[in-house]
Amino acid sequence: FRTFKDPNPSCQSRIAELVQEYPIKSCAVISHIRQANRGGVNLENTHPFTRELWGRYWTFAHNGQLTGYDALDTGRFQAVGDTDSEIAFCWLLNQVEAKYPKPPQDMAEAFAFIHQCCERLRQLGVYNMLLSDGEYVLTFCTNNLHSITRRAPFGCASLIDEDVTIDFQQETTPNDVVTVIATQPLTNNEQWHKMQPGEFNVFYFGEVVYQAQA
Amino acid sequence: FRTFKDPNPSCQSRIAELVQEYPIKSCAVISHIRQANRGGVNLENTHPFTRELWGRYWTFAHNGQLTGYDALDTGRFQAVGDTDSEIAFCWLLNQVEAKYPKPPQDMAEAFAFIHQCCERLRQLGVYNMLLSDGEYVLTFCTNNLHSITRRAPFGCASLIDEDVTIDFQQETTPNDVVTVIATQPLTNNEQWHKMQPGEFNVFYFGEVVYQAQA
Numbered sequence: 001f002r003t004f005k006d007p008n009p010s011c012q013s014r015i016a017e018l019v020q021e022y023p024i025k026s027c028a029v030i031s032h033i034r035q036a037n038r039g040g041v042n043l044e045n046t047h048p049f050t051r052e053l054w055g056r057y058w059t060f061a062h063n064g065q066l067t068g069y070d071a072l073d074t075g076r077f078q079a080v081g082d083t084d085s086e087i088a089f090c091w092l093l094n095q096v097e098a099k100y101p102k103p104p105q106d107m108a109e110a111f112a113f114i115h116q117c118c119e120r121l122r123q124l125g126v127y128n129m130l131l132s133d134g135e136y137v138l139t140f141c142t143n144n145l146h147s148i149t150r151r152a153p154f155g156c157a158s159l160i161d162e163d164v165t166i167d168f169q170q171e172t173t174p175n176d177v178v179t180v181i182a183t184q185p186l187t188n189n190e191q192w193h194k195m196q197p198g199e200f201n202v203f204y205f206g207e208v209v210y211q212a213q214a
Numbered sequence: 215f216r217t218f219k220d221p222n223p224s225c226q227s228r229i230a231e232l233v234q235e236y237p238i239k240s241c242a243v244i245s246h247i248r249q250a251n252r253g254g255v256n257l258e259n260t261h262p263f264t265r266e267l268w269g270r271y272w273t274f275a276h277n278g279q280l281t282g283y284d285a286l287d288t289g290r291f292q293a294v295g296d297t298d299s300e301i302a303f304c305w306l307l308n309q310v311e312a313k314y315p316k317p318p319q320d321m322a323e324a325f326a327f328i329h330q331c332c333e334r335l336r337q338l339g340v341y342n343m344l345l346s347d348g349e350y351v352l353t354f355c356t357n358n359l360h361s362i363t364r365r366a367p368f369g370c371a372s373l374i375d376e377d378v379t380i381d382f383q384q385e386t387t388p389n390d391v392v393t394v395i396a397t398q399p400l401t402n403n404e405q406w407h408k409m410q411p412g413e414f415n416v417f418y419f420g421e422v423v424y425q426a427q428a
Contacts, residue, residue: 001294002257005216018232043216052265055292076290078269080215 001057001134005046027205028132032061037084044081048130049089051077053096054103056133060089063183064126064142088127092117107136111210114138115200119214122198130181137203139181141195148192149179149206157187177206215271215348219260241419242346246275251298258295262344263303265291267310268317270347274303277397278340278356302341306331321350325424328352329414333428336412344395351417353395355409362406363393363420371401391420 006015010033032047039045048061062085074090075098095117096110104110114131118140121127129140139145150157152175154168172178181203185192195201198214220229224247246261253259262275276299288304289312309331310324318324328345332354335341343354353359364371366389368382386392395417399406409415412428 002219003217014232014236018228022228052292052294055294057294078266080266080269080271 001050001059003048003050003059005043007041007043007046028134028137030059030061030130030132030137032063032130037065039081039083042081045083045086046081047085049086051090051093053093054100054133058093059132059134060085060092061130062088063128063144066121066125066127068124084125088121088124089131092121092131108210111138111200111202112212115140115212118200119198128183135204136209137179137181139195139199139201139203141199142197144183145181145195145199146183146185146192147179147181147195147201148185148187148190149177149208151177151206156189158189160184160186160188179203179206179208215264215273217262217264217273219257221255221257221260242348242351244273244275244344244346244351246277246344251279253295253297256295259297259300260295261299263300265304265307267307268314268347272307273346273348274299274306275344276302277342277358280335280339280341282338298339302335302338303345306335306345322424325352325414325416326426329354329426332414333412342397349418350423351393351395353409353413353415353417355413356411358397359395359409359413360397360399360406361393361395361409361415362399362401362404363391363422365391365420370403372403374398374400374402393417393420393422 004015004019006013010016030048034047036045048059050057050059066084066088069084069087072087072091073094074087075094077090077093079086079090092114096114099113100110118127118129122142126142127140128142128145129138131138150168154172156165156167158165180186196213200212201208202210218229218233220227224230244262248261250259262273264271264273280298280302283298283301286301286305287308288301289308291304291307293300293304306328310328313327314324332341332343336356340356341354342356342359343352345352364382368386370379370381372379394400410427414426415422416424
């Protein structure tokens with residue numbers, strides 16, 4: 001687990017520059033560009049947030065805005081900054097730990113429970129979530145989440161907002177399965193899956209291993 | 215709070231390069247180059263380690279080797295890697311939280327308690343420690359820790375291991391107080407304070423605010 005954070009705008013960020021140039025290979029990556037609605041612009045309020053649970057680092061990013069989040073009991077997971085997002089994350093982990101003080105035998109059961117928690121957060125507003133323990137990537141959609149899974153035979157993809165085309169055949173090996181989850185589709189020549197309100201997915205090395213609707 | 219970690223040797227590290235070139239200004243910085251004695255060379259075992267307590271991020275680095283550390287009860291603070299250092303850190307935070315579930319009114323009392331905990335860890339081997347909540351920097355010496363406090367009028371310093379001289383008058387403002395704590399003295403034309411076995415210090419914006427001997 002590693003984090004690269006910068007409270008500065010991404011277009012001026014030396015950290016973002018490093019991440020672009022540095023050939024990181026990772027099984028699970030969470031990236032977040034913040035539109036600061038709740039809480040000031042500073043390092044404490046910069047996503048993603050990380051806490052340890054069950055001897056794993058859990059990393060979290062949120063898109064959306066919540067109301068009434070001050071009433072959430074975060075227990076032993078205290079927020080360091082003052083965003084709705086970090087408080088929601090701390091509340092979620094506290095719920096999970098209360099239910100599963102130790103790593104659950106049956107992860108599917110735990111995923112169903114986390115899905116329920118996400119539904120409760122959705123009642124507070126817009127809650128689009130990415131959450132990972134470094135192996136699993138959990139997603140929850142309120143209104144803006146899209147995904148695409150790429151596997152062999154890999155093709156080319158053209159970015160929507162830049163005149164850039166990537167040939168994934170050059171970047172992958174035949175057994176790779178790569179899923180990208182983003183607020184909006186990033187390419188204009190591929191079919192992205194628009195997630196439904198309340199949809200919850202768990203990805204494991206690129207494959208969906210758990211899925212549930214609202 | 216921000217961390218830059220690399221399991222690769224520092225001389226080849228792109229991350230170390232970024233930190234060198236990037237003009238970070240910070241009130242408290244902890245840096246660690248690992249000689250891997252306990253636990254494999256990987257990201258999970260790379261110092262510094264961080265956990266949240268009292269709504270603050272606590273960051274920790276250790277120099278030395280411990281034995282019998284598997285018996286330490288780390289409670290809710292589980293190690294993610296398998297170093298003696300991270301387990302000692304988790305044990306220490308668990309002790310502190312058990313004694314002070316909430317931020318203590320009297321920090322001096324808490325520092326005295328942390329000092330006691332460090333003494334217990336010293337019984338397990340070599341325990342040189344740097345610990346910070348982002349404002350306070352706590353140090354504990356078993357055998358190898360030196361410090362120097364620089365303030366106006368600032369002078370020049372020559373690095374021991376490179377032919378580099380820094381004129382701190384060019385790098386500071388008159389009210390700055392800058393303390394460097396390191397395993398060994400880093401400069402050869404200044405007087406470093408060699409910390410004593412069992413010595414515990416707390417620095418706050420460069421000044422010693424708490425000190426105790428074994």
